[in-house]
Amino acid sequence: MNSLLHQRGVRSGYRLAIAWLGTYALLAAPAAAQVFAPGPSIPGLFDTVLDVPSPPPVGISVSGGVGGVAGQTAQLNINTNGMATNNFTAASGAEVNIDGGAVGNNFRALGGSEVNLIDGDIGLDFRAEFNRVDISGGRVDDGFIAEIAAEVNLSGGNIGEDFQALSGSEVNVSGGGVARDFTASGGAVVNVSGGSIGEAFIANGAVVNVTGGEVGSQFLAQNNTTVTISGTADVSNNFAVASGSVAHISGGTIGPGLDARLGGMVNISGTAVVSHFNAEDGSVMNISGGQVTGGSRVETGSELNISGGTVGTGLIAFAGSSVNISGGAVFNHFRVFADSEVELSGGQIGQFLEINGTVNVTGGMVDSIATVETGGVLKLSAGSVGNGLDAMDSSSVTITGGELGIGATARSFSLFDISGGSIGDGFTGDVASVVNISGGSIGDDFETDGVVSIRGGEFEGSFEAFANAQVNVFGSDFEIDGAPVPGLVPGVPTTIFSRGGVTLSATLLDGTPFEIDLNTLANPGDDFVDLSAMLNVTLIALAGDYNDDGTVNAADYVVWRNNLGAPSGTLTNDVDGGTIGSAQYDTWKSNFGLTDESGALANTTIPEPASLLLTGLAVAGALVRRRRCMA
Known part of the structure; x- marks a missing residue:
């Protein structure tokens, strides 16, 4: 048997812990934790080492699985012309290094194993759980799934379409590329510092940190996802944030079509450069720094808050939207549609502001x-x-x-x-x-x-x-x-x-x-x-003397109260004009006690609202008694 193992590349002096022609029945239950350092390890650390093929380089393949023997470790090195066939499994205690060879479809890397892809290929539907996968070259074909507690590190090479990072997994991309239709869900963590992620990346309740590299178009963050974009990150067009998700953008560049959808929030700060954005119904957009280059829209039911940074030419606030500006600048041709509201307390709005709704300026400057x-x-x-x-x-x-x-x-x-x-x-x-x-x-x-x-x-x-x-x-x-x-x-x-x-x-x-x-x-x-x-x-003669009796007193309050909402000119001695309301009350209150004859105060105590009500009732009662007496 030893001669057979030598032919297959098993090095003498190591205990056999590999079922290279076996079945799943030969594998032990997966361990709960990784036992190796990152990257290919020194062969001498393992109980058993298998090189496929062993010199001379003739084609050879292994099937079944490696590892899974309690208390034992095994290393499988798949080199040029070597191959592990379909349905191969790396179990607890196994390290699989692929450097020029290939692993067929349905490869399973179970808990406590490690896979290092340096060159070569891993076939369709690769699944990894409770382990680490390091990819520095080569390719993982479509359908790769990183399951619970799996860690995937991509520094080179490529991962094909339909890559899924499930709950509890972590994906770190510093180089190489992930093809389209990448999905991260259920608490998965994705860190991108280099390389690229293709179009149609969906983060569904995940955490995504992008400090460098590229993320393709149609990136969607939804269902309470948190996205942080900083550094030199480059996110392409049509990035959308929805349904309880938050995007913090403090650096990098965002292509056309940043979209805050229902329940989404986007925070733009720092040195970020954003082409333009859409804030849709039920979303919130906060800008405290950075630069939005132009053509942005604040849709019905959305809110835009600007405290710094710049928003380029052509911003539109649609009916039912709200825009609050306390700093920064909105450039020329800002259009405020009917039933929208803009509060300017600081900062600047550029030339050609067009107001169909309401603009309230309490600070700052409109050009x-x-x-x-x-x-x-x-x-x-x-x-x-x-x-x-x-x-x-x-x-x-x-x-x-x-x-x-x-x-x-x-x-x-x-x-x-x-x-x-x-x-x-x-x-x-x-x-x-x-x-x-x-x-x-x-x-x-x-x-x-x-x-x-x-x-x-x-x-x-x-x-x-x-x-x-x-x-x-x-x-x-x-x-x-x-x-x-x-x-x-x-x-x-x-x-x-x-x-x-x-x-x-x-x-x-x-x-x-x-x-x-x-x-x-x-x-x-x-x-x-x-x-x-x-x-x-x-x-x-005397402002606030609404019954024109020469004194500003409680009786004038009754006249004012009885004419609330009446048109301008209704009250005698009304110095305020306009619809009868708070302005006339303020004048009455300021002049309470003044008399026409002396211009001095006849009574320096202004009645409280409760006493005014009693006074009004007393006046009304007196009028009723007078009518009865006259009758």
């Missing part, structure tokens, strides 16, 4: 030539909006702070509410536009051919009202060339017909002096009020 389209809403409370803002038909702009650049235009049927901040030179209101000014500063060369209501604020230059204009001024101390305007009744508009160089002056409701020269010739730098323009002044 020049923004447009508020029909139905769009722009709110500015801090930060800035650049030159050339254009508010179209049926749009709304509210400015409570911040800075609006020069050359803003209110188109016909648009609405501007200005209560703070600063408005740049050259503001223009077209025919049928509505501009309400109760605070802030208004730059030089303010022009209107629409309706302007002035309750406060400071005009720093010329004011021009053209033929179709209606100018309404609310305040006190109305004078023309120093003489009081006669016949004023509190709360009732009075039309001023005087023109021809006289000056109208007043104290606005916020205490700011107001003065306009009623010139009828339009000269650059001068005030101008066309003969056909309507100029109205309204004396407001």
